[in-house]
Amino acid sequence: MAIVAVAGGTGNIGRAIVEALVATGKHKVKILARKPNAEVEARVGVPVIVVDYDNVPGLTKILEDNKIDTVISTITMIPMDGSSPKEIQLIQAADASKTTKRLISSDWAAPAPSDNVGSLPSVINRLAAEKELAKVSNLETTHIVNGYFLDFFTSPVVKSYLQQRTFFIDIPNNVAAIPGSGDVSVVFTHSADIAKFTAAILDLEKWDPVSYVIGDRVTLNEFLRYAEAAKGVKFDVTYDSVETLKTGVVTELPSYLPMYPFFPKPAMLGFLATFGQWFEAGVFDIKPERTLNHQFPHIKTGKVKDLLEQAWKTT
Template structure:
């Protein structure tokens, strides 16, 4: 049993991770947050510590005082509405400075990016900055999780998730699709509930790889569309956006669309989300079974 501090553990991926670790009954869990939340703390059954991420020394002292052996970061790697950048680097520095902290999972929860992606999305630069900070750390074993795209979005609200509703490629409630590129490039999808289970189980592994891969399911958009149509027993209205169109920042508007669809669409079609590592946590932890796209659709829409 070790002490685990989950940064950003009150929402989205973080809350799922907290619940999964608590469910194992193996570790002492606390949440690192910007503000205290007694009501949520009581609901989750774990303390929520209000910390100042900008004060590295004070944060390191907090980690020591609460005997946090492992830090799991689920900090959102995007600027806040006010423009404030996430304090992932400061969290890494504090964990490295803490005499008690030996491990950290850095916030990524996405796809294997290259430097060419930096100009396409602000989150990529922030993740590379965190990677540089990890390389400078002297006392930490670290990993980051690569899990593809969150499957949750196509099951909300019928399938439990703490992710905010987002419409991308398949607008299932409105029986509409705007397929990126040919629709034949495989994409890895993983539900946050499965990600959380793998995080919880990985705490018991003797060592970590620098990158921890999870593959929930791998389907093309055309396969995803077919499964959705079969599940709902209806034909969708379908458009295809070529890679050239996506590179111009143009996408077919869906009834529930969001602004960043063109960039993500390029990554889908160019195979960024079809990663195939030599080893993954699926191999290391074969007892953990992941939700498949077909199962998700049947739970949510059949």
């Protein structure tokens, strides 16, 4: 039995991981959070420990006092309040803790190409965390690469703690702006499946430096056809060429507008232009030699076609 602390475990991918850990019945689970959350404690049956990530010695003491041997970080790499993520401080505290021996650092995405490092804060923050991980002396570490969250297109009908964010293919409004050709494969994985694999790797004696999870692999054009079939309508579709994306321009979709108060329009469209280039370049077409799917064949993943039908099928 592991004594596990999930940093950021009150919401998003963290909440899914907490529930998956509890479901195994194998581990003692605690949540690290910046503020109390009695509702999560009551619903999940897991204590929420309030921490100050900026106080590394204090955080180290909390890990030791609670005998935490494994830390799973789900700290966001793009804090919406404009602050810097606290991943580095968490890594430092876990490495200093006498009881903590393992850490899954926050990633939950795809490897970012180095030529666009300066354009996205999430990439800069992730690379800073990787540099810090290279310094650890007392920890076995891994981070999980899972492609793109399928949840963004299927919540809230398909249970998820991630909010719906239908980039490129705007399913609610029956429109799409496909980056590039749309013929490059993309790995899509649902958070519930990621959480099951995350819980499972705690049973492994040794971790790989990077752990890969593959939910499903489809092109954006295939994804579009599945969405159209689920809704029973043809979408209004445009294609943004790579040349256009390189100028920082993308076709604006109706689903983007509600996000502008939290993600200002110029920054968001620039982000999507970069992201679109990554899709077309195959960054999200993850093809590792070794995956957690192969190590845990009993864990079956949700497929794009099936989950889109569940979320959007007309009756």
